[in-house]
Amino acid sequence: MSNSPYLLLIETSIITETDPNTWQAIAKLGECLLPEVVALEIKNIANGKAEGNESAAKQFQNSSELQWQTTSLTAKHADLVIRTTQNLSRKAKLMINVAQSAVGVANAYPQKCVVLVSNEISLRDRIAKLQHKNLCAIPSAIARQWARTNQAPPIVHQSIEYLQKQISQPINQSLHQTDTIGLTTSSSVITTEPKIKDNQENPPQKSNYRQLAISLVKFGLTTTFLVTILLFGWRLAKPQQFQQFWKKIGLPPLPQILVQPTQPKKN
Numbered sequence: 001m002s003n004s005p006y007l008l009l010i011e012t013s014i015i016t017e018t019d020p021n022t023w024q025a026i027a028k029l030g031e032c033l034l035p036e037v038v039a040l041e042i043k044n045i046a047n048g049k050a051e052g053n054e055s056a057a058k059q060f061q062n063s064s065e066l067q068w069q070t071t072s073l074t075a076k077h078a079d080l081v082i083r084t085t086q087n088l089s090r091k092a093k094l095m096i097n098v099a100q101s102a103v104g105v106a107n108a109y110p111q112k113c114v115v116l117v118s119n120e121i122s123l124r125d126r127i128a129k130l131q132h133k134n135l136c137a138i139p140s141a142i143a144r145q146w147a148r149t150n151q152a153p154p155i156v157h158q159s160i161e162y163l164q165k166q167i168s169q170p171i172n173q174s175l176h177q178t179d180t181i182g183l184t185t186s187s188s189v190i191t192t193e194p195k196i197k198d199n200q201e202n203p204p205q206k207s208n209y210r211q212l213a214i215s216l217v218k219f220g221l222t223t224t225f226l227v228t229i230l231l232f233g234w235r236l237a238k239p240q241q242f243q244q245f246w247k248k249i250g251l252p253p254l255p256q257i258l259v260q261p262t263q264p265k266k267n
Contacts, residue, residue, distance in 0.1 A: 005160060006030035006152075007109055008143075009102050010068065011118035012041050012094070015060045016053040018119075018140050023066055025147035026117055026140070032068040035101035037094060039070045073104035079130060095123045102127060106135035111167075113159040117143050133162045 008030050014022070015038075026032060034042075045052035046061055060066070080100050082093060098118070106114040116127055116137040124137040136155045138146075146153055152160065 004030035005113050007105065007112040007114045008032045009105055009114060009116045010034050010038065011098050011116060011120065011123065012038050013119040014117050014140050015042055016045065016056050020063065022140050022144055025144045027066060028147050029143065033071045033105065034068050035098055036070055036072050037097040037101065041094060071105060073108050074100045075104035075107050076100065077103050077130065095120060098123060099126050102135055103132060106132050110134060111163065113156060113163060115156055134159050
């Protein structure tokens with residue numbers, strides 16, 4: 001495949017309805033391909049098996065200067081379906097097959113501007129309705145003018161602009177992502193420094209004092225509860241020893257009902 005951004009697909013009418021000068025002019029625009037259905041049709045015309053300009057078909061086959069290759073690429077499309085209920089002519093079926101080949105080449109070479117060169121108006125209109133971004137169709141007269149002036153026609157120029165956008169878009173996205181990462185990193189550094197300074201200049205002393213006071217209160221309540229339980233148990237188990245201890249430390253006497261449980265009356 002050449003380095004030219006253009007890939008030209010040649011239809012039967014370009015060979016049977018033009019001359020070798022037109023073929024040479026088209027060949028200067030980029031690499032040229034013949035769909036298999038077109039190559040077969042030219043062969044049948046040259047052998048007298050199909051209607052057409054037999055002399056032009058033979059001259060094309062005997063041309064040694066042209067090195068146009070045949071392609072088998074083709075693709076199905078919803079608008080290029082040949083239904084069994086349709087009563088299409090042989091030529092109409094051939095045009096649909098050429099259009100399918102054009103779509104196949106455009107799909108296989110998305111980085112190329114595929115230009116179908118055809119003098120069939122119905123085929124060019126069919127290609128235009130497909131709205132395939134890198135596929136267009138022009139007649140032979142426009143192709144010769146293009147080769148003479150070296151200026152692509154507007155319809156071809158539109159496809160080239162689309163391809164250039166597709167190429168530049170990933171680069172722009174990559175640069176945008178890099179800038180976004182840089183901005184995010186810078187902003188994180190800027191917002192982190194004040195937080196560190198605030199923590200150093202204003203230590204949370206009030207919060208620590210509050211937690212310490214709560215812990216002391218909890219410890220005092222727990223200790224009081226445990227001591228009360230122990231004293232109560234001692235008083236029940238050894239009331240006399242407990243009373244002596246209680247008097248020794250100078251506390252007021254406790255009610256006797258808690259020390260001596262009520263005895264059942266004897267009959």
